[in-house]
């Protein structure tokens with residue numbers, strides 16, 4: 001574990017930079033890909049939001065990397081272990097795979113300042129809206145963050161996008177409606193508000209493939 005984040009088992013090539021930095025779509029998990037249910041700790045509590053697998057599949061097909069970046073402070077709070085978190089990730093991959101979709105990377109931040117387990121209270125660099133998970137993914141997967149996108153249901157997801165220098169899209173699933181006022185107030189600044197991940201990805205694909213005279217890599 002580095003920088004307090006937990007790598008999923010699907011982190012792809014990690015040795016050296018790729019010659020051409022790649023474009024990615026960073027996705028929040030709870031409330032964006034999976035149904036928001038407070039602190040999900042067991043695999044059987046995980047369910048995909050309608051259209052999420054199809055959206056990920058569309059990104060796969062377009063050649064954009066798909067990378068989950070998720071705050072999971074339930075570890076620091078003592079609600080679950082990192083092993084539980086790994087099992088949840090396996091289940092997420094199973095659910096996506098069953099619909100022909102795959103993740104290229106997944107980063108989870110177990111840390112939280114008020115956690116009960118001191119191992120997880122000190123380093124908050126990975127905790128959104130801090131950019132630690134995006135920075136790590138960029139290094140490990142050879143991603144050009146400035147030409148990438150972030151989708152999530154919290155203002156902190158959009159704030160992360162602002163800090164990292166990429167467009168942030170707020171979705172109205174999960175806790176999206178609770179965070180809409182902040183977005184409408186312009187702090188943080190969202191590039192788009194979308195009904196759900198399907199609408200967000202359609203918007204991203206229009207932009208990612210426009211004006212280059214060619215499609216995205218892959």
Ligand SMILES: [Mg+2]
Pocket residue numbers: 028029030031032152153154174
């Ligand atoms: Mg969320």
